[in-house]
Amino acid sequence: MKKKLVSMLLALTLATGLMAGCSSKSSTQSTKDESATTDTTTTDSTTTDTAATTDSSDKVTLSLCWWGNQTRNDLTQQAVDLYMTLNPNVEIKTEFTDWSGYWDKLSAMASGGNLPDIIQMDYSYLSQYQKSNQLANLSTYIDNGTIDTSNIPSSIIDSGKIDDTCYAISLGSNAPMMVYDKEIVEKAGVEIPSQPTVEELYDLGKTIYEKTGVKTLYDGGTTTLQNTARSMGVYIYDDITAGKTEAIKKHFDYVQKFAEADFSISPDLLAEKNPDVVETKPIIDQTTWNDFSFSNQYISISNTAEREYGICMWPTTADASAQPEYLKPSMFFSVSETSQNKDEAAKFLDWFTNSSEANNVLMAERGIPINTAIADELMAKVDSISAKVFGFISEVTKIAEPIDPPNPSGAGEVDAMLKTVVENLRYGDLDSEKATEEFLTQAQQILTEAAK
Structure with a gap:
């Protein structure tokens, strides 16, 4: 703490x-x-x-x-x-x-x-x-x-x-993407699928760390939460409004699983690096071998690092019932x-x-x-x-499903609150069960207030 x-x-x-x-x-x-x-x-x-x-x-x-x-x-x-x-x-x-x-x-x-x-x-x-x-x-x-x-x-x-x-x-x-350091991936002797599953990403991270010592980043933010819901065929804000927890709990289960893995970047180092800013993303100095963003940032990420990265679609889930990838303005x-x-x-x-x-x-x-x-x-x-x-x-155009509706009023506050909950989970102050309960309660309050 x-x-x-x-x-x-x-x-x-x-x-x-x-x-x-x-x-x-x-x-x-x-x-x-x-x-x-x-x-x-x-x-x-x-x-x-x-x-x-x-x-x-x-x-x-x-x-x-x-x-x-x-x-x-x-x-x-x-x-x-x-x-x-x-x-x-x-x-x-x-x-x-x-x-x-x-x-x-x-x-x-x-x-x-x-x-x-x-x-x-x-x-x-x-x-x-x-x-x-x-x-x-x-x-x-x-x-x-x-x-x-x-x-x-x-x-x-x-x-x-x-x-x-x-x-x-x-x-x-634009489309959600994961970028990866081709040099590190090749050194580890692995291949990145065009659209890996979260389960495959976990195994890849473990192998890459064993072969190279380089850590893995798992994104715990809103886009990952939304994609998890989309892979289940649901819209996350509908679930929040209805008090449904399945997609939310699944998201936090994944965040916790990666947080507990020794091959994941630590929360202290993640906060220091600040992946929200291109120039300080941990992939830039090879603290991690991967990063999550949107395709329009690929040029800036590559130019900042002065090298060309590999690119693939945002991970889906092994049991996905729907394609989560989409085109976005x-x-x-x-x-x-x-x-x-x-x-x-x-x-x-x-x-x-x-x-x-x-x-x-x-x-x-x-x-x-x-x-x-x-x-x-x-x-x-x-x-x-x-x-x-x-x-x-x-390539995304060939498989993309329609984008979710525009987020409701209050979504920005929900996003900020989610970051806090994810941080607490990564530090071990919450488990996925408690994180789900805390997130849902606060998100419903925020959206209800914003709708007034």
Whole structure:
């Protein structure tokens, strides 16, 4: 327990530093002609003219906020700089932070009534922000042609809709993945299936540790909980609401099994490494041989480690009755309801998703482009690391089942609470039985309160 308290203090110190760092990273950069070195030849699929997109001589200022790592930050800023070059009457002030601090920051901004004009949004939070009337109606801009959807599958547009109204534009197709260090795996003499079971992952971790001494990471977070439920053919939030424990208990059984294995990374070291931040993921320095994420992060993980990793689907269960793998909008851009420049924000969203100029800078870092013509254009240009993501999404598409509905209001708090319960279980302060009871009770309370 003493180690746990030390770990929590270290995590709190890190979080404080990150939030402070976020403020220092806020940037409003002048146009950098040298950053716009991409191919600006447009195709029939693009909607952006290289001339300024507005006739107004009045200066328009937009604010843009996203979460990400240094790779995403650099590429996004380059794209923003290019947009300002093409639209000299538009100034875009940018601000970013990492995932772990982003939602607390955004919640505080929403409470203060000062959300950015353009917000990077996640599928799991979309319903919460829409319900609180924080997001602008984008269907209007789709209907009037400001946001061109002619080369975007309707299913992708639908992923950003609630009650037939679009509140978010997807920035790419994405899927849950596990990455692994090919050097360590080859040294251990094992092969990783294209979609291992959790039971196979346990055996692989044991063998790899015996052969190489490298530890295994088992993710205990919301995506694993949801995937466990999906493998049983159920939606986890329906189970929580109904008080059903089978999927929840199964999830915590797996977490406990790995936590008790000597080949698993210790909770102290896991807290120190912080796998939520790309630069500190334990796979980067080979503390672990594997990591769990989404496919749009593969490029950043590989670039940070300066080596190409193997990639496979998120583990399922040996007795799965349904395929848990799915395609997910990697993330969205939404426009805040409080924005005073919604028209200009919508124009930027159109350019960001549909233009060759933007996507030749971004190079699918946020996921495979939703504009099919742009995706085809990029596929011929990407390097071997990016090509691996294109190939992975292609394989997932063959077996993917429909994504779960958007998470209900309060899901963010449930996610944070789950992390605490999992940590307590890993330290041995709870067993899977008690963890199930504690999680279900608290999750029901959170969701009930959020629904009021």
